[in-house]
Amino acid sequence: DTGVSQDPRHKITKRGQNVTFRCDPISEHNRLYWYRQTLGQGPEFLTYFQNEAQLEKSRLLSDRFSAERPKGSFSTLEIQRTEQGDSAMYLCASTFPRPPSGGEDTQYFGPGTRLTVL
Amino acid sequence: GESVGLHLPTLSVQEGDNSIINCAYSNSASDYFIWYKQESGKGPQFIIDIRSNMDKRQGQRVTVLLNKTVKHLSLQIAATQPGDSAVYFCAENTAGGTSYGKLTFGQGTILTVHP
Numbered sequence: 001d002t003g004v005s006q007d008p009r010h011k012i013t014k015r016g017q018n019v020t021f022r023c024d025p026i027s028e029h030n031r032l033y034w035y036r037q038t039l040g041q042g043p044e045f046l047t048y049f050q051n052e053a054q055l056e057k058s059r060l061l062s063d064r065f066s067a068e069r070p071k072g073s074f075s076t077l078e079i080q081r082t083e084q085g086d087s088a089m090y091l092c093a094s095t096f097p098r099p100p101s102g103g104e105d106t107q108y109f110g111p112g113t114r115l116t117v118l
Numbered sequence: 119g120e121s122v123g124l125h126l127p128t129l130s131v132q133e134g135d136n137s138i139i140n141c142a143y144s145n146s147a148s149d150y151f152i153w154y155k156q157e158s159g160k161g162p163q164f165i166i167d168i169r170s171n172m173d174k175r176q177g178q179r180v181t182v183l184l185n186k187t188v189k190h191l192s193l194q195i196a197a198t199q200p201g202d203s204a205v206y207f208c209a210e211n212t213a214g215g216t217s218y219g220k221l222t223f224g225q226g227t228i229l230t231v232h233p
Contacts, residue, residue: 002161002163002164004161006161031219033219033220033221035221040126040226041225041226042207042209042223042224042225042226043162043207043221043223044223045220045221045222048219048220056220091161091162093161093221095219106152106164106167107152107164107219107221108164109154109161109162109163109164110161111160111161112160112161114159
């Protein structure tokens with residue numbers, strides 16, 4: 001257990017429905033990342049937050065996807081009008097920059113939310 | 119349609135053997151590298167990392183080697199145990215610029231350890 005939690009662990013939905021996932025990072029970590037992982041592939045970056053600010057979004061994040069981190073703690077990822085191609089594992093990771101360089105530090109991943117769109 | 123199937127490299131070893139898992143990375147500007155272990159149905163678990171100003175780093179039973187000249191990373195696991203069976207991913211990160219620490223993952227290697 002890395003200390004990053006995700007909910008739900010599994011979600012089955014019908015095409016066209018909206019789904020929302022939650023991530024609770026390690027408490028002192030100010031950086032939070034969302035990744036998507038399909039079968040047989042490594043995780044692919046979706047979006048990144050530093051505190052409550054969303055600083056980068058991948059081109060993989062279509063306009064049906066939205067992510068928030070309203071208080072700089074937990075984050076939510078919503079997918080609207082789900083499609084079968086959205087079926088994947090959605091992973092959250094968090095990290096805290098290693099001082100004094102402020103460079104990137106180890107990202108700790110949660111267990112993921114497995115989404116199946118029927 | 120979309121093709122489905124696993125085409126990951128595989129490594130099969132006997133318990134007690136040493137394992138070497140290789141990875142080629144793509145971005146010569148990457149300066150931070152991480153190895154993750156992922157068991158079925160779980161998120162990636164951090165194993166060891168290395169920064170580009172080093173060429174070797176050792177942990178408990180694991181060693182990472184970095185060859186920047188040929189953009190190659192390897193993970194050595196000593197005295198491999200059945201519990202080491204998993205998919206292993208290397209990941210690279212480019213500090214600075216606008217990358218914000220996002221990781222780019224390699225293909226992954228399936229390690230199977232036989233008792």
